[in-house]
Amino acid sequence: MSMRLPTSRGRKVQVDTSLAIVNIVLLLIFYFLLAGQDSKVRTQLELATTTTLSPDTLPSPVLEVLGPEDWRLNGQPIRPEALPGALAASPGPVHLLLDRNAPAGLLVGLMRRPELAGHELRLVTIKGLGG
C-alpha cells in the first residue's frame, strides 16, 4: 500500500524586497537629517582648507572675523568691547572663522586682543581636496 503524499507544485516564490528598500531609505533619511543639523552658522568667508585633520562638528561659540573690528559672534554682529560679556557664559574655546586669504597679521592681532584673553582660540578649517 503506497502513501500518496502531497506533491510540491512548482510555484514561484516571490520575495518582497520593497520593505527592505523602504527600511534602507528610511535609514538614509535619518542620516541626512542628522547630518544636516550641523550648519548653524552660515558664512560667506572662504575658510582655509586642510586635508589630513580629523573632521569635527562646528561647536559654539563661533567668532567670524571679517576685519579688525568687524566681528560676528554666532552669526550676530558684535562690537569687540561687548565680546567679553557675550563670552562670559561660555568659558570654553572660541572658534575663529577667517578667510583663507586674510593676512596673518589679522590672526596674530586677534591672539593679542584683550577681549579674547583667557579663551583658547581655535582656527576653523574646512575639509578640502588639497591645501
Place this chain on the structure above:
Amino acid sequence: MQGAPSLMRAPGLDLPVRRRKGVAFSMTALADVLFQLLIFFMLSSNLSAYSMLSLRSGALRGDGGGEAPASASTAVTETSATAIWTLNPDGIVASGQRFGLDRMQALADALALQQTRHVLIILRPDVPVQNVATVLELLSAHGITSVQIAEAPSAPGAAP
C-alpha cells in the same frame, strides 16, 4: 433550508458582489515618498566637515631674539629646545636657510627625525591664513603639537 437565503437574489438587481480577498498593501507609493524625502534631505544637508587648529601665541627668549611677551598668557620659548620657522609669503626660513613652501614636508620630516617637539612660527603680517593652516596641519600630522605663533618684528630691516 439553511443555505437558501444566500442563493436568493432580489429580482431585477444584478449588483456586483464584493468578494473578500486578502488585502495586499502596496509599498510602491510609500517608497516613492521616501525617495523624494531622501533626495530633499540629501540636497539640503551640509556635509562639509570642519576641522580645528589650536592656536597658541608665543615669544622668544634667549640669544635668538629679543621679543617681549605679548601678554601674561603668552608662553616664552627657549630657543635651544625649539625649532623656529619664519613664515614668509613665498616660503619658510628655518635655521637661517630659505625654503620654498613646497619643501615644508621635508622640513617637517627633518623635525620629526630630530624628535623636535616644539616649534615657534614667526609670522610675517602679509602671509595668508591658508599658509598658516597648512603649516599647522603639517606639523600636527608629524606629531608636533606644541606649536606657538608669534608675530615677526615690525622693523623693516630685521633679518629673519
